[in-house]
Structure formats: C-alpha cells, structure tokens
Amino acid sequence: MSTAPELSPLTPRAAEIVSAARVLLEEEGRDALTVRALADRLGIRAPSLYKHFSDKAAVEAALMERGLAETGAALHAALDAALHSTPAEDPIGAVLRAYRRIGLAHPNLYRLTTSGPLPRQRLAPGLEEWAGTPFFLAAGEPYLAQALWSFAHGMVILELDGRYPEGSDLDRTWSEGAHAFAARHLRVERPGTEAQG
Template sequence: MSQGRHAPTALTPQPARTQLTPRAAEIVQAARELLEEQGPEALTMRALGERLGMRAPSIYKHLKGKEAVEAALIEQGLAEMGAALYAALDGAGDPVEAVLRAYRRMALAHPNLYRLSTGGPLNRAALPEGLEEWAGTPFFLACGEPQLAQALWSFAHGMVILELDGRFPDSSALDLTWREGARAFLAARTAP
C-alpha cells in the first residue's frame, strides 16, 4: 500500500478486478480458506489439491501456479482492505484515527491474508493496474501529504506485525498506543 509516487488528485473508483472462471474462483476460495486456517506456509499446490479433491497438477489448468494463486489472494486482500479504509473515512471525525482503526481491525481479522499481502516482495505486475495505489489512497486522504501518508501506513503496518507476532509486552496498552500514534499523525497533518 504505497503512497510514495505522487498524491492522488481525486477519488478514483476501485480498479477492475481480475476476472476468474468459476472453477478458478473456487480454487482461490479454497486457497483462502487454507491460508486463513493454517497460514502462508501451508499454502501449497498439493494441500490445495487435497482440499479440492483433485490432483495438484489439475489446478494448473485453471491458474498458472502457486504464484497466480497467491496473486489472486493478495488482490482480494488489497481490495478488501481498501474498501474497509474508504468506508472508515466516510463521515469520520478524525480521518487518521478512522483509517488506523479500520486497518488494524482488518489485519487482525485476517492475519494470514495480511501477512501474505504485506510480507516479502510484491509482484505488482500480477495485480490489476492501480489496485495497490487505490487501496493505499485512504492514507493520503487522511493525511493530505504523500510522505506523511506513507509514514502513517508504515506505522500501521509495524504496529500490526508486532501485535500479530506477540512482540509487545503483556502490560502494553495497545489501544492507547494506536490512539497516541493517531494523535501524533493528526498533529503532523495540521502543523504549518
């Protein structure tokens, strides 16, 4: 969810999603269930084939391989996260806090999809053009400045990963930490 290239000049509709055949959509749905239940490392073509009751090589008739399955899942993750962030901005009193709250809620609700979507290099060529930027635009809309938006996303991502990994001490007041982060970014946004 990058916002480093340039600032959006207007709200744009969600980019068109990749059209899947019904069988390919069924395969991606099964992959999502496997991913959500067992994590990214469990997402293999063999495990996916077993879940679908088919041999792994048969999957290649519908999707080009594991990379295509992962790209479809990342596409879903970005589209769902973007939709949640735009919805959070609708009528929000504090857009920074609204975006952070929605981001955290979505990431914690789907931790394995989140990890797949945000961990490691991103094959942008495998995604619909403009999807990543569209999904990240709410950070810009909350901040009004591209570098501040990218810093806000970095804060949110770091907080989520640390929370998912259980890296905060048990005594941490994470809700307060998120609110303090939102206040700091709101102050930066309104500073001259």
C-alpha cells in the first residue's frame, strides 16, 4: 500500500478543534457545524477559534483531508489485500466494497468530503489523487476509473438517502456493478474483444 501524503500540519489545539468538529459533524450533520456550535462544544468563545482557523471553511477543509486520508487508506488496503490474496480477488469488487463500508460508516464526513466543489487549494498536495488511485489501479484506465468512482459515489449517496425501493437487495446491486465494470475492464485490457460482447 502506498503511503498517504502528509496532511496539513495542525497545532495540538487546532487538532483538538478538528476532533470536536468531527464529532459535531458526525452527530448532527453539516448544517450543525457552525463556529458558534463548535465553540460551545469546546467551552470557548467563538472568536477564539479564529486564532487557529481563518474561517469555518478552513475547519471543513481539515475535516475533508481526514475524510480523504481515511478513505484512501481503506481503498489502498482493500486493493492490496485483493491483489495479494490466493487466489487473487477481483480488485474492482474489493475497492467498491471498501468504499461502500467507509461511506456508510461515516455518512456526514462522507457527504462533507464528496459534495459540492472541492477546495483543492486548501488540501494537502497530492491527497486527492492518492485517495482515488485505487480506482485507477483496479480499473486500469482513467476514464473507466472515473466512471467506477461515479458509480460508487452515486450508490453510496442513494443508499444514505434511502432512495432505493424498500426490499432492494443492495448487496446484489453493488455486485452487479462490480461485475459490469470488471467485464468492461477485461475488454479494455484485451482490445478487439469488445465487438464479441
């Protein structure tokens, strides 16, 4: 598994603020993550937070870094385990299962990290690319990897939002998606087979 890029450095107090922000986010959602609510949780006055973060967006960026780092670590570990298992496991299925697990385990951090424009200039250099690399390594082609991530993201959001009809077998839906992408991956690896179906 490749090593994650270094996250933006935080002082001990700033790290404490980010930890409190994460608990607030996970418990109550993004709308509840305000400077005032965060200060109340820490038992300080709201202006004191600005000694450590320039604005709320800076706190959110620190949370996004952690979300990307944790997601990337889970995906790299899943891919590594799949490739080194005997017999080798399907890497696309392994990456999808890991992505689903982490998205469902931390729904509000997932939403914060994946919805709306990503403030790339506030994030550790290389973090976004590193976190997404397992999709490329599993798919073997950049556009197929992007489509694979789009499928995974859409599935997680729809599952979090409860948008699937009652009784849907989502394990099977994820599995069918993995099989479809794996079949497409084989056609990309072996040009000329696509016309054969």
